[in-house]
Amino acid sequence: MASLRELYAVPEVDSHWTVPQEYDVIFDWEFDEGRTQLMHLYQKGKDMQWDALERIDWTLELDEENPMQLPVEGNALYGTPIWNRMSKKDRALYMRHSQSWNISQFLQGEQAALICAAKIVGQVPDMDAKFYASTQTMDEARHIEAYKKLLQKFGVSYPMTRPLQVLVDQALRDPRWDITYLAMQVVIEGLALAAFGTIRDVSQNPLAQMVNAYVMEDEARHVAFGRLTLRDYYPTLTEAERDEREEFLVDACYLMRDRFEGREIYEALDMPVEECVEYTKQSEINQLFRTLLFQRIVPVVKDIGLWGPRIRAAYEDMGVIHYANQDIDAMQADDERIAADFDARKAYVSAIAAKGGLGSTDADATAAE
Ligand SMILES: [Fe+2]
Numbered sequence: 001m002a003s004l005r006e007l008y009a010v011p012e013v014d015s016h017w018t019v020p021q022e023y024d025v026i027f028d029w030e031f032d033e034g035r036t037q038l039m040h041l042y043q044k045g046k047d048m049q050w051d052a053l054e055r056i057d058w059t060l061e062l063d064e065e066n067p068m069q070l071p072v073e074g075n076a077l078y079g080t081p082i083w084n085r086m087s088k089k090d091r092a093l094y095m096r097h098s099q100s101w102n103i104s105q106f107l108q109g110e111q112a113a114l115i116c117a118a119k120i121v122g123q124v125p126d127m128d129a130k131f132y133a134s135t136q137t138m139d140e141a142r143h144i145e146a147y148k149k150l151l152q153k154f155g156v157s158y159p160m161t162r163p164l165q166v167l168v169d170q171a172l173r174d175p176r177w178d179i180t181y182l183a184m185q186v187v188i189e190g191l192a193l194a195a196f197g198t199i200r201d202v203s204q205n206p207l208a209q210m211v212n213a214y215v216m217e218d219e220a221r222h223v224a225f226g227r228l229t230l231r232d233y234y235p236t237l238t239e240a241e242r243d244e245r246e247e248f249l250v251d252a253c254y255l256m257r258d259r260f261e262g263r264e265i266y267e268a269l270d271m272p273v274e275e276c277v278e279y280t281k282q283s284e285i286n287q288l289f290r291t292l293l294f295q296r297i298v299p300v301v302k303d304i305g306l307w308g309p310r311i312r313a314a315y316e317d318m319g320v321i322h323y324a325n326q327d328i329d330a331m332q333a334d335d336e337r338i339a340a341d342f343d344a345r346k347a348y349v350s351a352i353a354a355k356g357g358l359g360s361t362d363a364d365a366t367a368a369e
Pocket residue numbers: 110113139140143215219
């Protein structure tokens with residue numbers, strides 16, 4: 001199985017990234033019962049572990065021309081003079097690269113989540129939070145496996161974009177444990193949930209749908225973990241301390257919103273980079289997408305009590321404040337239900353195939369839906 005190194009479309013990617021650390025690890029010698037909701041989430045984390053090798057049908061393939069079978073109109077360049085000049089073959093190559101760039105950011109983000117969750121195990125003071133962070137650490141390792149396998153099907157991949165690297169670096173270097181949560185469980189995983197959700201719900205490719213639906217089931221718990229921990233912690237801080245968090249959050253949100261340039265794709269494909277970036281910025285579909293990305297972040301930020309004038313002004317400016325009252329618990333329940341639907345469909349197809357009711361294989365039957 002190829003390592004991703006051989007699949008990078010960017011030359012000279014470093015083989016490792018080192019982030020120096022300076023923080024206290026904390027032992028909890030009380031071993032008390034733990035908070036009910038957090039222990040409940042931990043139990044769920046244990047019960048709902050799954051194996052990417054078994055739960056996902058890896059005999060399924062991506063589409064030759066449009067790997068994840070996403071709507072072509074959803075492309076940032078669609079309908080521009082650049083798009084109109086491209087041959088069918090060039091468009092297929094561009095779609096393969098841009099979709100792979102997207103999944104690559106998911107994969108890179110998964111490794112960042114793995115490392116942040118492990119950092120939280122050591123750094124957070126309470127045992128119940130250490131317990132939960134340990135199940136998250138395992139979840140993230142499984143997500144890396146799943147996205148790596150998906151990327152191998154693309155045959156091309158991309159390194160972590162600079163803005164994501166900047167935020168992860170801040171999350172890891174900051175000695176305050178809650179900043180790791182803010183950057184990872186609130187901002188990065190909140191964004192990821194929305195981005196995974198678009199693929200799960202819009203893609204027509206069964207493999208891409210399945211991978212994202214299963215990962216989302218776990219990510220919804222991770223976001224809930226951040227929310228439960230920070231909701232208890234922030235009321236204990238001073239207003240000045242909460243202000244610092246709000247400032248961090250505003251910067252992080254702008255940084256993530258403005259990262260969708262895809263410059264690396266245009267460079268790799270020898271396309272007119274500045275022109276493409278300009279079209280991407282103007283693209284209506286891209287602007288809509290950038291707004292949608294915040295639907296899982298804004299209600300959490302409100303819920304954890306970082307809802308001062310600075311945050312509200314930023315979300316007004318970004319046009320995402322209307323997400324503030326979304327029902328987060330209902331969204332998490334939906335994510336779990338949809339993942340269960342995928343399991344049910346797969347079990348149904350296998351049962352029919354086992355009875356000899358289908359002339360095709362399990363994989364063909366799912367792909368033909
Ligand atoms: Fe993950």
